[in-house]
Amino acid sequence: MSIREGLYQHLMEELREHLYVKPKPKPKKKLEEKKDSSPAVQPKRVTLTRHTRTLSRTLQMEQETTQQVALPRARFPIKNETVVEDITLLEPDANSPYFMDILVESLQNLGHTEHAVNDIQQQMEREFLLIIEKLSYQVIKSAEHHGWHQHKAKLLVTLLELIFDKFRAVVDAHALVLASFQRVKR
Numbered sequence: 001m002s003i004r005e006g007l008y009q010h011l012m013e014e015l016r017e018h019l020y021v022k023p024k025p026k027p028k029k030k031l032e033e034k035k036d037s038s039p040a041v042q043p044k045r046v047t048l049t050r051h052t053r054t055l056s057r058t059l060q061m062e063q064e065t066t067q068q069v070a071l072p073r074a075r076f077p078i079k080n081e082t083v084v085e086d087i088t089l090l091e092p093d094a095n096s097p098y099f100m101d102i103l104v105e106s107l108q109n110l111g112h113t114e115h116a117v118n119d120i121q122q123q124m125e126r127e128f129l130l131i132i133e134k135l136s137y138q139v140i141k142s143a144e145h146h147g148w149h150q151h152k153a154k155l156l157v158t159l160l161e162l163i164f165d166k167f168r169a170v171v172d173a174h175a176l177v178l179a180s181f182q183r184v185k186r
Helices: 003-021 050-066 096-110 113-146 153-185
Strands: none
Touching: 003 096, 003 113, 003 153, 096 113, 096 153, 113 153
């Protein structure tokens, strides 16, 4: 393996980690109900029991302890500006948007942007399945720990909420990487 191929593989592994492993779901905002809306238009609410709410909080705390705390977003370059490396950062990968932008620019410097996009497209399905598997395992283990086997329907709702929250975070990360690819392509 050449040095360029080794660099490419390392950059792609870092990018994969920031696309699929590190994105944290955003805190949920409570929906405000409109007084004049009809019942057919109102969103359906799922009433969670005390046990399911506790499970959700427990899983969220477990996820937060396994993930790094995100720093405020760095200023993104506009149009054809290049990314300026901030050498004062002790851990540049702690700020995922900034770090992903650097990774994309590095891939562009290697001349592998098209190959990287193809690799990301090929990895996507496998990575989403891994997310589902990991979250399912966390819900099962947490339910076993708390003895909530009889609440299967509510556990499924909790699992689906966690999966969709994680998918939204992954989609946001992909949007940042797409913007970076579009910027370096110009």
